[in-house]
Amino acid sequence: MSPKCCPAPPPIDPNVDPDEELARYAKALGHPARVKILRFLLEREDCMAGAISGELPLAQSTVSQHLKVLRESGLIHGEVDGTRICYCADADRIERLQGLLDGLTSFVQA
Amino acid sequence: MSPKCCPAPPPIDPNVDPDEELARYAKALGHPARVKILRFLLEREDCMAGAISGELPLAQSTVSQHLKVLRESGLIHGEVDGTRICYCADADRIERLQGLLDGLTSFVQA
DNA sequence: CGGTTATATCGTACTTCTACGAAATTCGAA
């Protein structure tokens, strides 16, 4: 069970073209800083706040922007915990991204 | 064996940070048109040229630009075949993308 | 050779991204 962050899974819109959905996740992952953030959150599956800023050679406000992009893609989410904000990766969404990618190649015979 | 396109696999630079490499592939896939192009090329594993343009509601020059982005990411490549150009998806690169993504989550216990 | 076809490249306009510092917000502590 997760800590106090990682609340309700965000709604997965069923009306979206899978290619568009895949593109949205891919776009969110399309910057090295965001990949690093996601990795960081996955490695401690516990949630983390501005500790992420300390890990990256970027201004804190820039990291906050990257977090927002990831949040809006659904790949991570955060919950307020006092003064801090507790972020974590959304495993379901990441699995979905993997599934969409696998779906692309499912036509190819091995 | 592949048709007359799909030549030598492009060099995979070993000195690249995996997070940067993943971000590069993800960025290339970060537009719906490019996902559709890749799907198109995967579904007919045979190579295709400007037939792709006909599949998308975009100007031919725009599709050509998207093809260039995919080409530069290594996810597809093309080879001249007379007047036309024969494109195809690079299965190795796509597998590599899947592997990099899996690597991200390999810390998470199921 | 000149024309046609398939494709890339150029020039351009507009939008979006990336990054920063400064300011606003929100909560907990003194």
Added chain:
DNA sequence: TTCGAATTTCGTAGAAGTACGATATAACCG
């Protein structure tokens, strides 16, 4: 209530992405 800390949001500047039409290129066909 005032202070300080953790974050987001705002404003802004420059870089990159997206799309189009027009133009260039290169190969085949007559």
